Amino acid sequence: MDEIDHRLLGLLQDDAGRTLFELGELVGLSPSAVQRRIARYRADGVLLKEIAVLDPRRLGPVVLATVLVTLVHETFEHHRAFAERMRETPQVQQCYNVAGPWDYVVILAAPSIRECGMLGNRLFKSDDNVQRYETLVVFDTVKTGLTIPLSV
Amino acid sequence: MDEIDHRLLGLLQDDAGRTLFELGELVGLSPSAVQRRIARYRADGVLLKEIAVLDPRRLGPVVLATVLVTLVHETFEHHRAFAERMRETPQVQQCYNVAGPWDYVVILAAPSIRECGMLGNRLFKSDDNVQRYETLVVFDTVKTGLTIPLSV
DNA sequence: CTCGTCCATGCGAAATTATTGCGCCTGGGC
DNA sequence: GCCCAGGCGCAATAATTTCGCATGGACGAG
Numbered sequence: 001m002d003e004i005d006h007r008l009l010g011l012l013q014d015d016a017g018r019t020l021f022e023l024g025e026l027v028g029l030s031p032s033a034v035q036r037r038i039a040r041y042r043a044d045g046v047l048l049k050e051i052a053v054l055d056p057r058r059l060g061p062v063v064l065a066t067v068l069v070t071l072v073h074e075t076f077e078h079h080r081a082f083a084e085r086m087r088e089t090p091q092v093q094q095c096y097n098v099a100g101p102w103d104y105v106v107i108l109a110a111p112s113i114r115e116c117g118m119l120g121n122r123l124f125k126s127d128d129n130v131q132r133y134e135t136l137v138v139f140d141t142v143k144t145g146l147t148i149p150l151s152v
Numbered sequence: 153m154d155e156i157d158h159r160l161l162g163l164l165q166d167d168a169g170r171t172l173f174e175l176g177e178l179v180g181l182s183p184s185a186v187q188r189r190i191a192r193y194r195a196d197g198v199l200l201k202e203i204a205v206l207d208p209r210r211l212g213p214v215v216l217a218t219v220l221v222t223l224v225h226e227t228f229e230h231h232r233a234f235a236e237r238m239r240e241t242p243q244v245q246q247c248y249n250v251a252g253p254w255d256y257v258v259i260l261a262a263p264s265i266r267e268c269g270m271l272g273n274r275l276f277k278s279d280d281n282v283q284r285y286e287t288l289v290v291f292d293t294v295k296t297g298l299t300i301p302l303s304v
Numbered sequence: 305c306t307c308g309t310c311c312a313t314g315c316g317a318a319a320t321t322a323t324t325g326c327g328c329c330t331g332g333g334c
Numbered sequence: 335g336c337c338c339a340g341g342c343g344c345a346a347t348a349a350t351t352t353c354g355c356a357t358g359g360a361c362g363a364g
Contacts (some may be wrong), residue, residue: 012204
């Protein structure tokens with residue numbers, strides 16, 4: 001993992017659509033060298049996959065919301081069950097188990113406020129093990145991404 | 153925007169690494185038809201870009217945190233300044249302007265708890281316009297992604 | 305100091321994938 | 335019923351990726 005690896009991973013995080021030739025020019029390597037490095041990232045599990053980023057606003061109405069959740073029981077099994085439900089719900093974009101008074105931060109995407117509320121009901125209100133949850137409806141997305149900062 | 157478009161966009165959101173041939177098989181179109189549709193998504197701004205998803209844990213230590221922020225002044229200019237700072241800070245992965253007692257939800261990625269704290273100090277504590285902020289350190293990432301649910 | 309090994313590289317051929325022109329078909333408007 | 339616009343598949347072409355091979359530097363053992 002040298003500096004070129006960091007530059008490459010940074011470039012890929014930002015835009016995975018570039019050709020090996022372009023990447024090679026940007027980091028000063030031949031296409032084949034770039035290709036071999038990328039294959040190594042995949043094999044090592046550093047590079048998980050490539051995904052398309054869509055513009056929610058161009059896909060008909062989409063409402064995002066951040067939900068803060070506190071559970072009643074904190075056993076391993078309860079956590080597992082909750083996490084499982086989050087994973088299998090397509091409208092759950094992200095879910096983090098966090099420290100502090102709240103147990104989970106969940107980010108939801110739904111077609112309308114109404115459906116967002118219904119989703120909240122279904123996921124949290126009807127879950128006996130959810131003590132309390134608070135929905136923060138998103139007005140505006142200032143920044144989005146999954147970019148991990150790489151040591152510069 | 154027919155059903156095939158939805159299927160295609162869904163597939164691309166999940167994995168943009170597939171060939172046009174594979175996509176064609178999955179939706180029942182020829183590679184060139186798939187290619188033309190994808191070109192259209194790009195032109196229409198539906199498909200913004202493709203990015204590589206990295207595994208944070210394989211990149212040395214990474215700490216994620218969710219930060220809830222309330223501002224003092226709510227003028228347009230104050231909001232703009234805050235948003236601008238979030239956008240230009242690489243460790244800020246996501247930032248949402250939300251309804252309710254909190255004004256912003258920010259997701260940070262830093263190499264350690266310590267640096268996460270320092271980042272919080274720099275971004276929020278030394279900002280006179282931040283009234284209060286609360287950091288929820290992430291223990292575990294249950295689910296991650298930017299996937300927009302498409303009507304099924 | 306020199307030899308041998310291990311990697312990573314660049315080059316270039318070969319294979320795969322993406323792009324584009326063309327003719328065809330379908331469905332809606334008139 | 336006719337015409338046009340739009341989308342399709344096919345096939346040729348262009349671009350990109352993949353892979354074998356030879357080279358050269360780093361490093362350790364002899």
